Amino acid sequence: MLKRRGVSLRVALVLMAVVLIALPLSAERVGGYVYNQGEARFTDNVYNFIKYFAYEQYYWTQAYEFTTYNNSYIDAMDIAYFSGHGGNNYIGMGPGSVSPQGVTTTYAGAWGDNQLEFIIFQSCEVIPSVPDVSNWWSNWAGPGRPFQGLHQAIGYRTLSYSGNGISNNYGNRIKAGQAMWQAWFAAVNDERSWWAGADYPGMASVVLYPGLDNDTKYSFGADPPANHTWLRTYYQY
Secondary structure (H helix, E strand, C coil): CCHHHHHHHHHHHHHHHHHHHHHHCCCEEEEEEEECCCCCCHHHHHHHHCCCCCCCEEECHHHHCCCHHHCHHHHHCCCEEECCCCEEEEEEECCCCCCCEEEEHHCCEEECCCCCEEEEEEECCCCCCCCCCCCCHCCCCCCCEEECCCCEEEECCCCCCCCCCCHHHHHHHHCCCCHHHHHHHHHHHCECCCCCCCCCCCCEEEEEECCCCCCCCCCCCCCCCCCCCCCCCEECC
């Protein structure tokens, strides 16, 4: 009896190892970050995304969450979602933040060297692309730049409009297993309104590491190498 139990245990352990190896990676940790003491629409935008998941963080923004202490905040998550005011490679922290009240993404620090795979900015112009700046890649990759294991940075290349159904739509798509940036573009397009203007609610864009184009929350590739300078962009126009 003891011998048979021992054999059964060894078989079970072998089978368990095979199953674990076969399972894809999954982005389980989700965090939301809201322009500090800003408009209610920003709070709604973030919550309407993270409500689809067992989220671990939901904070007013502070610069240190993206910079000096990012390993305890955005980079402790697999997916980070921000909503608030922004600009060209710039994230506004809000009037309720300690100084500084904004972060230039170019010099924010290393993202993805700890945990972060995907970051989404529901904010104006944070991710300029080919029609906007000639050196769009230089803000993201290389020594001292954010792409240090990060897979995708998703958002807008133009001015954008908040307080609509995009984050709810996007969260639903991501939970259903759709690819990360493609789901964002689709959610933005679902709000497109020729009555409000062809550019409403903004033109989406993404910067990503080539080969990770079809990452989903449930299945994604290995982290890119540190200090690489190889990026790809997709954008709406």
